[in-house]
Amino acid sequence: MKRSFLGTVFIVTALFTPQSRAAMVTFDLTGGGATPSLSSSYTFNEGGISLLVTSATSGGPVLANQNFPGGIIALDFGIGSSSGLLDSTQIDGSGPDEMVTFIFSGAISYILESVTFDRVGGNDDFSLAVDGNTALANQDIPGGDGFAGFFDADSSTFIFSSVLTETQRTGTQFRFGVAGSNDDYKISSITITALAVPEPTGFAVWSLLGLLVIVAYRTRR
Numbered sequence: 001m002k003r004s005f006l007g008t009v010f011i012v013t014a015l016f017t018p019q020s021r022a023a024m025v026t027f028d029l030t031g032g033g034a035t036p037s038l039s040s041s042y043t044f045n046e047g048g049i050s051l052l053v054t055s056a057t058s059g060g061p062v063l064a065n066q067n068f069p070g071g072i073i074a075l076d077f078g079i080g081s082s083s084g085l086l087d088s089t090q091i092d093g094s095g096p097d098e099m100v101t102f103i104f105s106g107a108i109s110y111i112l113e114s115v116t117f118d119r120v121g122g123n124d125d126f127s128l129a130v131d132g133n134t135a136l137a138n139q140d141i142p143g144g145d146g147f148a149g150f151f152d153a154d155s156s157t158f159i160f161s162s163v164l165t166e167t168q169r170t171g172t173q174f175r176f177g178v179a180g181s182n183d184d185y186k187i188s189s190i191t192i193t194a195l196a197v198p199e200p201t202g203f204a205v206w207s208l209l210g211l212l213v214i215v216a217y218r219t220r221r
């Protein structure tokens with residue numbers, strides 16, 4: 001009786017394991033104001049969530065090249081991309097269209113909440129793809145109209161719930177690109193809500209394991 005009781009406890013524990021659903025996490029992408037650095041990718045960790053950032057153009061991935069200054073994905077005002085010798089470290093549409101992909105891991109899926117843009121001027125727009133599907137083709141980056149915008153140095157935060165449903169902005173990979181050749185910007189922070197809902201199949205497996213424990217102990221007796 002004692003051992004099958006343990007099996008029952010196991011099932012009951014599985015039934016009442018708290019379902020941790022949502023945790024909002026903000027990633028600072030400025031490297032603490034570090035000087036622009038050069039890398040083919042960056043990894044950030046925050047609140048148990050890992051973020052991998054890569055950059056590409058329509059021609060392929062943008063890789064680190066020590067032969068030219070600046071950076072492939074440069075920190076300082078935020079994540080940018082430099083795809084050539086004289087190319088701006090902003091994510092820009094001058095020359096090949098650049099895009100930067102944010103890949104999250106550590107939870108099941110992620111709701112894109114907001115992004116803070118930097119190096120914003122009045123003509124800057126962005127595009128967004130969620131898990132490879134276009135969600136926004138040509139979206140104006142707010143701000144950029146005042147004094148700072150004149151010098152392409154404004155900063156503004158975009159709230160995605162203003163234009164997308166929760167389903168449309170939920171995924172694991174978020175790719176930011178440009179809409180036109182005059183677009184250029186950096187991304188200084190990104191905020192997501194991590195969804196860690198226990199999967200029904202996972203729950204079934206744990207319950208089944210509990211049952212097997214009971215059966216095993218009873219069979220042995």
Ligand SMILES: [Ca+2]
Nearest residue numbers: 081082088090
């Ligand atoms: Ca660039």
Ligand SMILES: [Ca+2]
Nearest residue numbers: 123124125180
């Ligand atoms: Ca534009």
Ligand SMILES: [Ca+2]
Nearest residue numbers: 119121184185
């Ligand atoms: Ca700009």
